Amino acid sequence: MSSKREREYERRRLEKWQERQARARARRRHRQRLGLGIGSAVAVVAIVVVLVISLNRDGGKAAAAPSATPSGQATISTAARTGNGGVLPDKSLAQNRTWTAKVITNKGDITMTLDGAAAPQAVANFVTLAGQGYFDSTKCHRLVTSGIYVLQCGDPTATGTGGPGYSWGPIENAPADNVYKAGTVAMARQSGNGSSMGSQFFLVYADSTIPSDSAGGYTVFGHITSGQDVLKAIADAGTVTVGTTTAPASDVIIEGVETQ
Incomplete structure (x- = not known):
């Protein structure tokens, strides 16, 4: 540079x-x-419970490849910060309209539209957290380059177990055919738990088939309109193994999120 x-x-x-x-x-x-x-x-919540969530379906055993499902935070969050005072924002805040969100990262900006009509709870949640600076200075902690093609962000602890101090459901606007097109913006959650969504979301950089589980599919609440090249460059840079999953080889930091 x-x-x-x-x-x-x-x-x-x-x-x-x-x-x-x-x-x-x-x-x-x-x-x-x-x-x-x-x-x-900002009040720091004392962490008295450590919840480890398996990122694969083999009972938590180490796997050669990361699981082909986006994983969400625990129902009991271990986040070092809370969002909206730990209270789920009312879905009416989505205003039944389309929003624009710009995710500003150290790798470049990613702009997306958010569908407040099709996924009101997800959009109300994202817009509220963004407005409070919840995502500022957080690391995108997971990158999957095999089976599915997603970058996962929104965990202030960067461990895969962090959240805003609450969880919510049910699942909204999941694709019936289980195909998540390139550019899709969706909520991560725990396997088999449709009420475990919080703040973690994933960005799809190539068409991905993600099978529904016992809880259903994954909440789709937006679509990338610019910055897909930024996302693809992050993926092309490769991954490093962190525990039982993979993360971007070079840290991806969300510096801020602007919505309107």
């Missing part, structure tokens, strides 16, 4: 950090006006 590009990159990171700080200050002032008494620091 040239020095000019490095300076531009650092300038952009500083601007995004300043924007996030400004949003955080605005949220704190708003909460104080409502008498909620929330301090300026």
Whole structure:
């Protein structure tokens, strides 16, 4: 990377950090006006339960390849931060309309449309968390390049077990044919549990057939409109093995999410 590009990159990171700080200050002032008494620091939840979720279907044994299903966080979350005060946003916030979301990453921007009519709970959840800065500075923790072709993000712990402090269901807008087209944006969940969705989502970079399980399919709530090349470049860069799954070879960090 040239020095000019490095300076531009650092300038952009500083601007995004300043924007996030400004949003955080605005949220704190708003909460104080409502008498909620929330301090300026984000409360850290003491982790007293460690839940390990198997990412394959063989009882948690190590596998040569990652499981061909996107996995979600535990019903009891081990996240170091909560979203929306640990309360599921009301699905009416999706306003029965199409939203635009720009996911700003250190690898480039990914823009997508969100379908608030077909998947109101998923969209209300995503838009609310994005507006609160929940996804800021989080790592996309899983990349699958065999069997299915997805990048999984939205876990603030980057372990595959983190979430916003709540879980929800049922599944919305799952494809009847189990085919998730390139560009699909969908919610991750636990195998066999349609009420285990939280904050984790996955982006499909090549057509993938993901069989339904006992709970059904996976909630599709959006589609990528630009930045598919960014996603493909992340996949082409390869993976590293982390536990029983695979992650991007080079860290993919969500710097912020803008919605409108």
